Amino acid sequence: MPSYALTVGFDLDMTLIDTRPGIRAAYEALAAETGTRIDADLAVSRLGPPLERELAEWFPAERVPEMADRYRATYPALAVPPSPALPGALDALRAVREAGGRTVVVTAKYEPNARLHLDHVGLAPDAVVGSLWAEAKAGALREHGATVYVGDHTGDVRGARAAGAVSVAVPTGPCDAAELRAAGADVVLTGGLADFPAWLAAHTARGGAASTRA
Known part of the structure; x- marks a missing residue:
């Protein structure tokens, strides 16, 4: 790879x-x-x-x-048909590409259905890995070299930490900002993915492109 x-x-x-x-x-x-x-x-x-x-x-x-x-x-x-992209999703993936990076979706969802969702809303990550939850996501994140993982659940925070990746959390799912911080998220984007491009620009400017927690 x-x-x-x-x-x-x-x-x-x-x-x-x-x-x-x-x-x-x-x-x-x-x-x-x-x-x-x-x-x-x-x-x-x-x-x-x-x-x-x-x-x-x-x-x-x-x-x-x-x-x-x-x-x-x-x-x-x-x-699949009634499920829209969340605000900022397209711009978040675009920001990674514009920074010269690569995106991978790692999800607990059955992978074929995850791909259908992404195709339906016009999101095109470089890779998709399904049927992984919480700490089990770490193996896929390490395999793909992910140094940042973005998620909405405390399980996503645990997965990022297990992979040695920076945990970026968005409170757009079942877990609020306080829960995500308590779980150990490195950053919580209270405005959701709309805040991600600016955060990424600051992160890469600090030399964080290849950094890990470990």
């Missing part, structure tokens, strides 16, 4: 894309199909962890794998 002076990782759900409308629709369809009560509004209020963890709140453990397969099968048609 080529060496880049700057590689920035991004989470997907509630960092780059507001997947709540689509995920709500997918849960509502699964509830209707199975006759199982699922509080879709509650489910989308705590996005971040793997799908199976949320499904375990509504189905017996032995049914979770089957329900995960069914959810993922209906996801492209139900969840």
